Amino acid sequence: MTEQRVADLVLDGVGHTYRSAGQAPVEALAATDLTIRAGEFVALVGPSGCGKSTLLEIVAGLRPPAHGRVLLGDAQVVGPGRRRGVVFQQSSSLLPWRTVAGNVALGLELARVPRARRAERVAAELARVGLADVADRAVYELSGGMQQRAQIARALAADPDVLLLDEPFGALDTFTRERLQEELRGIWRETGTTVLLVTHSVEEAVLLATRVIVFSPRPGTVVGDHRIDFTRRDEPAAVLRADPEFVAFAARLRASIGTTHA
Structure with a gap:
């Protein structure tokens, strides 16, 4: 991997509530404190509607937080900027x-x-x-x-200092998705760019990320912070997926997400 970037990404009490005229407010994301070190590959997982994509949009500067702030290095995020690259699930952009x-x-x-x-x-x-x-x-x-x-x-x-990915492979067929996952692993290794990935796939999170953050149902609250090393290993993705350690870790992570519904 190339030399890591110097800017950490810090979420300081970031939360968001959606408000519509004539409708009750919906708190999507509870106040969240999170530090992502430069060069980390972090995956956000949790049930649908728990605020993962909302958090990503806030980090991207596409949506202002209802409260709290986002810092990239010493600079506060107040809107879109070149230091944060964004990839969406759909290619309509x-x-x-x-x-x-x-x-x-x-x-x-x-x-x-x-x-x-x-x-x-x-x-x-x-x-x-x-x-x-x-x-x-x-x-x-x-x-x-x-x-x-x-x-x-x-x-x-x-x-960019940070690459933000919102379910980038969710709409693709299995073969294409697995091929692009492998390519993304290589890109991260080569560039050293900090990556923040929203995904509903536990296996994708374990395969790609060095750290997995688990959110509770709405309002999204961090209920788990797991560090893993599979992304740093040199084996092909197909070999890692068959590794008993990989399978066991993915099962434990899936179980921890399931308990957030209790």
Whole structure:
């Protein structure tokens, strides 16, 4: 792995309540204190509706917290920014009138990165995710898995401190999902970028993350913080999934999530 980034991500009492006119308030996320060290790969798991995606949106700067604050290093998060790259479950954030390369370059264009440097970064990230040969294709010509690769390349092109992933492989078939999980492991090892992943898959969390945070049902509260080492091991994902230690750990984690419903 390359040298780790220097900025820790800190959630200081971050919580959120949804309010709609004529409706009772819905507290989605209770006040949450969490420190994610630079270079960690952290997965957020828990039952549907427990505030995982809300937390990710707050960290991304896409939704202000109802209370608390998010710090990246010494800077408070107050809106979207290049230091945080975001990949969503659906590829609808890709612009259909742009080519694959044009989509990957978008953030760099908005940041006014010089053309030559921009082209260099785009080429490097497309090669990293295996899309160099389709750089000039329209994104709607790509498969779902390739579109997700394009989203990852776009997020990485800005060289973010934190990569935020909201169920990035949830809509894909099993074969494509497992292949992209393996590729994401490699990207994390190579870049050293801090990763925050929302997933409903316990196996995905154990395979990819160095740390798994478990949330209770709404309002989401941290009820478990598990450190694991599978991501740091060199074996292929298929070998790790068959490892008795992997199977046992995943079973214990799944059981702990189940108890949060009691």
